[in-house]
Amino acid sequence: MSARRVLERADELAAFTEEPGRITRPLASPALDGAMERVREWMEEAGLATRRDALGNLAGRTGEGPGTLLIGSHLDSVADAGRYDGVLGVLIALECVQELPLALELVAFADEEGMRFGSSYLGSRAYLGQLDEADLALRDASGITLREAIGEPSARLAPDDLRAYFEVHIEQGPVLEAAGEPLGVVTAIAGQSHATLVFEGEAGHAGTTPMALRRDAIAAAAEFVLATERIALDEPGLVATVGRVSVPGGAVNVIPGRAEATLDVRHAEDPARGRVIAGLRMIGEALRRRRGVRVRWSPVTEHGTTPLTLADGLAEVLPDAPRLPSGAGHDAVILSGVTDAAMLFVRCKGGISHNPAESVTEEDVAAAIDAAREFVRVAAEKACTT
Numbered sequence: 001m002s003a004r005r006v007l008e009r010a011d012e013l014a015a016f017t018e019e020p021g022r023i024t025r026p027l028a029s030p031a032l033d034g035a036m037e038r039v040r041e042w043m044e045e046a047g048l049a050t051r052r053d054a055l056g057n058l059a060g061r062t063g064e065g066p067g068t069l070l071i072g073s074h075l076d077s078v079a080d081a082g083r084y085d086g087v088l089g090v091l092i093a094l095e096c097v098q099e100l101p102l103a104l105e106l107v108a109f110a111d112e113e114g115m116r117f118g119s120s121y122l123g124s125r126a127y128l129g130q131l132d133e134a135d136l137a138l139r140d141a142s143g144i145t146l147r148e149a150i151g152e153p154s155a156r157l158a159p160d161d162l163r164a165y166f167e168v169h170i171e172q173g174p175v176l177e178a179a180g181e182p183l184g185v186v187t188a189i190a191g192q193s194h195a196t197l198v199f200e201g202e203a204g205h206a207g208t209t210p211m212a213l214r215r216d217a218i219a220a221a222a223e224f225v226l227a228t229e230r231i232a233l234d235e236p237g238l239v240a241t242v243g244r245v246s247v248p249g250g251a252v253n254v255i256p257g258r259a260e261a262t263l264d265v266r267h268a269e270d271p272a273r274g275r276v277i278a279g280l281r282m283i284g285e286a287l288r289r290r291r292g293v294r295v296r297w298s299p300v301t302e303h304g305t306t307p308l309t310l311a312d313g314l315a316e317v318l319p320d321a322p323r324l325p326s327g328a329g330h331d332a333v334i335l336s337g338v339t340d341a342a343m344l345f346v347r348c349k350g351g352i353s354h355n356p357a358e359s360v361t362e363e364d365v366a367a368a369i370d371a372a373r374e375f376v377r378v379a380a381e382k383a384c385t386t
């Protein structure tokens with residue numbers, strides 16, 4: 001019954017989008033606000049007292065402290081997203097509301113993906129009161145700053161007595177499906193480095209500039225992309241992605257003088273990620289020497305690998321479930337900085353995510369609800385006795 005309700009609600013939330021025909025819910029958009037308000041109604045139907053902050057996060061609370069167990073995920077999305085990334089965790093949290101010996105808080109974060117301002121986890125960081133001036137000065141593609149988009153940030157929305165954070169999320173990878181398992185216990189979240197790169201060459205006339213005299217920014221960027229792929233293939237367990245390359249104001253008959261790109265590098269071990277970043281910086285230096293194209297490298301976010309300290313507790317509830325690391329980032333990275341955390345993965349078809357083909361089965365969602373309800377009960381008991 002509740003698994004069916006979760007899937008129906010996910011279908012309903014999929015209709016909240018900035019781009020009709022596909023799911024796109026950026027931070028501080030009417031679509032995200034609409035989804036938050038719909039979830040707020042479901043929270044209030046479940047008897048929770050709700051509140052929101054300036055960034056757009058939504059919290060719903062029931063029960064009495066001392067001590068709060070926090071459960072939730074995010075409602076923002078990438079562009080042309082699937083309907084379960086983040087959403088499943090928020091909706092399953094709603095199915096976990098129960099009488100506990102401490103307070104239970106549900107949370108729907110307003111920006112985990114970082115799609116609009118290019119910096120992930122703004123939602124969970126705002127919830128904890130961690131936004132700073134640099135965050136508020138971030139600009140979106142149309143030059144609007146975060147401060148202009150949300151106004152002055154509110155004070156921390158989070159209670160001061162967090163005892164544990166628990167997030168249910170689709171795996172977004174192929175491991176559970178390959179193992180024939182519906183659920184997995186997440187052991188750690190891979191460290192990740194995000195950077196923006198600007199390739200500075202020289203604009204020129206496409207018809208008159210001999211090839212040997214060019215300082216072609218997009219050719220240098222293309223060489224950097226292929227070098228990134230090669231270095232990543234040579235480093236076991238590493239993934240590196242250039243998600244966006246653009247030539248501002250590019251034209252068919254102009255040699256690009258400037259190209260911009262994004263870089264995402266991840267690995268379960270921080271030293272390996274650091275080694276690859278150093279190697280890529282050297283590639284940039286070689287492009288300056290050989291092509292006369294300077295690469296300006298601006299780090300955007302840096303998160304070390306985050307072990308989930310309540311993984312063993314969750315494994316007690318799911319003794320037969322596989323334990324696996326997460327290559328995807330999650331708000332549990334930020335919450336792990338202030339409290340113990342656990343994550344439950346749910347199998348998704350083909351491991352596909354950040355793609356409208358994202359899908360889960362009602363049976364797996366039902367198993368996830370049962371496990372999540374039981375873990376919340378056990379974690380609450382433990383949080384009150386330690």
Ligand code: HGY
Nearest residue numbers: 112113120327328329
């Ligand atoms: O990029 C990630 O891993 C997450 O989906 N934000």
Ligand code: MN
Nearest residue numbers: 078085113354
């Ligand atoms: Mn995502």
Ligand code: MN
Nearest residue numbers: 074085086112
């Ligand atoms: Mn997610």
